[in-house]
Amino acid sequence: MEITEKDVDGVAILSFSGSLDALTSPEATDYLEACISNGKNQIVADLAAVDFISSAGLRVVLTAMKQTRLAGGDFRLAALPDGVHKVIAMAGFTSILKIYDDAESASSSFRK
């Protein structure tokens, strides 16, 4: 798994690639916790290049949502591949988080 980051008008856009499973999720959690503790609480996760997510990856998403919202921000998802979307939907997460077609829409949603 790889994470690349860019900041657009105060929104951190994190592009994930590879798999979010029990092997890689601790690294993703560490990365997100470091972001949030550095004051970045408006975060977009661009998942276009994520080929697999399991329940371990969902824990990363849930933790990031809770932590950013506690800090007054939010954690939003963009560009979900079909398989990733299915897992997010099966878990019922579509009702508690905001999902966008692409990272740009997700990023600009913070300015509305």
Added chain:
Amino acid sequence: MVNSYKMTRAAELEALPIFRDFLDSVCKEHGIGSEFRYDLKLAMDEACTNIITHGYAGMNPGSIMMEVQFQPSHIRLSITDFGLAFEPVETAAPDVNALLEDRVASGFGLYFIYQTMDEVEYRTTVDCNMLTLVKRRHAPDAA
């Protein structure tokens, strides 16, 4: 045509992507579509994660043996381990109306196995534990 494939790896988290790639590759050879392949990989990954983190907890990791069998009507995944028995009992559906602060991220692994597979069977003997997952290639009423 060969319709059975096997892979054995040490029960470590590093084996997860290796098992998934193997499963994906043999399914592609048999013309299995992407959504179906994702379901199989998800169920297998969740089962193996449980074995690695719970079945072999506190001991040196033993092995996980995976066998994939292609039948005209279904695909059968058999996952054998030699650790502690950890039966994947079906769990309740998550409460999709729960507020964010009430959500917990545990229990989804077993839930996903039961959501994506048509049959889940767990047997344990003095030697090993074997989980058998079956996914039908067609809906029963369409067969």
